[in-house]
Each structure stands twice: as C-alpha cells, then as structure tokens.
Amino acid sequence: MMLYIHKDCGESAVERPDAVMPELPTEFPFTCLSCLGEIEDESDLTVVELMSQ
Numbered sequence: 001m002m003l004y005i006h007k008d009c010g011e012s013a014v015e016r017p018d019a020v021m022p023e024l025p026t027e028f029p030f031t032c033l034s035c036l037g038e039i040e041d042e043s044d045l046t047v048v049e050l051m052s053q
Contacts, residue, residue: 001049001050001052002047002048002049002050003047003048003049004045004046005045005046005047005048006032006034006037006039006044006045007044007046008032008035008037008044009032009034009035011032011034011035012033012034013032013033013034013039014033015033028040028041028042029041
C-alpha cells in the first residue's frame with residue numbers, strides 16, 4: 001500500500017480507506033486533509049510504501 005505524506009506536516013495528505021490505495025488528486029493545488037495546508041505540486045509530497053506481512 002502507498003501513502004502520500006505531506007512534507008510540511010508529516011501526516012497523510014489524502015483520504016484513504018484501509019484496504020484501498022489512495023488516489024492522488026491529479027489537479028494541483030489541493031488541500032492536505034491532515035493540516036489543511038495547500039499542496040502546490042508533487043514536490044510537496046513524500047510517497048511511502050507499506051509492506052504487509
């Protein structure tokens with residue numbers, strides 16, 4: 001599973017159900033769901049891949 005993390009707040013930037021990979025909004029800017037800060041482009045995000053056992 002991939003998580004999109006907002007670099008400024010370190011929290012999840014998009015809504016994600018537990019079993020489904022979140023979809024990255026294709027239109028920038030969009031609002032981070034954790035801190036409500038504006039995400040201007042992909043450079044404001046970190047992608048983290050979670051490995052399940």
